[in-house]
Amino acid sequence: MINLIISGIGGQGINSLAKVLANVLLQSGYHCQFTIHKGGAQSLGSVYAEFRIDDQKLPTLGQGIPKGQLDILISLEPWEALRHVSLAHPKTQFWVETQLIPLFIERANERSIESPHAQLDALPEIKIHWESYQDIAQQKAETIKMANYFAGLNCILAINSHVNFSIKSKPNNIDTDLFDTLFFKQIPKAKKIT
């Protein structure tokens, strides 16, 4: 089984990406269930999607990934990566957006919080893949709103590289073209990549 979390903040398209990813997994022969965690706010709050993925029928699973069992974390914001670190194990893959989105308490009280980058880089045994989803999105689609697309591509990459040691009977690799097709089909307002 693979346990995956995609995290970020409200408005970054975590929910839409999760729905696309679920269908990509489904059409690639995987079984999965996922849960979206969001607060009451329409935007700017912590949001994360939690996936349980396997190549065979999933057993009955609770709604949270247990501590020490998170295999892949894709985060669109560094604080939101740090939030889930307590679920990690030494081989967890971390793919994290570099660009920080400020916390509001930081505006009046900046010095009290240690940088998430430094905290993440200091983690024992864990190597963080720092990514620039927002910058790439700005360059290739002229809007940072498309950062979720590039984070999604990383999800596919991470799952494909993970199946080698996580799932017993290895199914076919997930095709990134399928992700591309379903992303633009399911999110009609998404801006095309140039």
Place this chain on the structure above:
Amino acid sequence: MNKLKGTFGDGNDAIAWAAQDASVNYISHYPGSPVNRVIDVLEADLHDESYIINHALNEHIAALSVMGTSLCGARSLLVMKHVGLNIAADPLNYSAVIKIKGGMVVVVGTDPGARTSTGEEDVHWYAAQFNLPLLEPTSVQNTYDCVKQAFEISEQTQLPVLVFVPGRIAYQSSLISRQKEEVSARSFLFEKDPENLINVNVRAVKNHRKHILRLQAFQQEYSQSNQTYFNPQASFGIVTRGASYSVCCEVIESLGLTEKVHLLNIELTYPLNINGFLVFAKNKKKVIIIEDQDGFLETMIKREAFGKVSCEVHGKNIFPIWGEISDEQVRDYLSEEFECKAPSNTVFSTALGQLDSPERPGSFCEGCPHRSSFYGIDKALNNQSCKSGGVYSTEMYSTGIIGGDIGCSSLPPHRTDWLLCMNAGIGISQGIAHLLPDQPLVSTGGEGSFFHGGVISLQSAVENNINLTHIIFDNRSVAMTGHQDSPTSSGKTDLGMLLKSIGVKHIFEVDAFVSSELTKAIEDAKQLEGVKAIWVQGDCALQPSAESLRRYKERTLIIHNELCDGCSLCYEELQCPAIVKDKKHTPPLLNDDSQLDHKRILQIDLNLCRRCAACLDVCPNNAIEVIDPND
């Protein structure tokens, strides 16, 4: 490669699809998370289906309207969140005695852990108070099955049936397999039935008795709700319900306890048919009841099984009655009970537990009218609360009171003085204003909340000659729960005329994006006696009008740094997320921004800015410029 069949859906989809597949005829609801999307799903399919949807203005009306349609023979669905059940409780107390005709199903979204609510009230006790059957699904598929089954049980017993769906199932997605039931077309007719509908005096007691007898007959014959798993020979038993079931399963499997534990899940938790439990408990030495919150199931089991079992029965003496039952709590308890070691990965993650990631609870969106409204209120009351940025300080309480309601206006940085239930803005404020007429105070609330119950509260203040200023944030949307229409966006209600006709003498209309207008209105209202209403108008940023969209496309906003003296009102006090420190001056990976200590270099991030221009009114130095080709 096998392609899997079925459709992905979450708990909200499951509820809606089950209602469709059970040929529901009528739906009424009041929006609320975690079941806020049910109606969106039903409404999207409205053209293919023959049901009617009633978007009730509160849960009380929603409950009564489905009682009406059910009496006419229609299959009827009522949807609301847990706190809504308080509002619907009065009519639902009568729903059992009236001998409904069409199946009536009451779906309630519960929120153990208060993920999307102001409280995690355990509404299970209402099932025992209403004396209505209660089904508790364990998964998304099971939610679909339970809602469908609930219609059948309801028609069989002539009782409404409750289905409680907790947040963690409502927002979970998995494949759902659907099966449309063949239900013959119905004709609807209200038949006069004074025996059951004129419920008073001797007849009220007689109807109560008949209701309880119907419920008891159902309790005796309905035994299919108990499912057992793992080893029936084990002397250790776990009993569970709802979302805790899957948590128990995963922990039992992962600790390798499938041979040592016998698990019983109970789907119909009220009225409890105890026979299943008695059979289960016969060979047990110890039984643990694992469930979220108050221990409703434990209470019911102990009530029904008293003197009939010899094993130990534990529950809330072990697990907390607050929050959700977590994987960790169950794992810790069972590893100790069976002396199994925690997996090594858990040891690693415990070492990581000390990291610092502050809570990020969300806030007003960019371009939200509430942001500048609260800025204007704070200015009028001379409050400094905004500066604390969500961190409470004692100075906040020394100045004016801001009565708070529920909805987007209650989002962080929580500038109101309380955040409790619907209508608490006008409600609590009028008590304080009545007692302390000289206390600087304004009450607030959105227009959704105003139509939910606020109209009567304000009228009550008028009738009692209370000196009260109430601010209605009219963003023309019930925004927080997914942008449902409100009476001001539908255009069917004239709020100004309504206020006048309930006796509000002074009505101020202000533009939400010009905070000084609101500040002035509050100051002017202070000079006047009686009930004053300030109608703050500004569309929800996520439901923009044509004009807002034009501005978004055509306008540009810039901060002229040479005019900015770094007062930081826009950044720290207005707290617009689109006003940011110049990215060029923010080191990307280092924790060293000492160069910014003395002078802030602010700019507007046009990727985020909605061009509402609320910052323009806030800047004392005219450093912000709006460039609009139409001006």
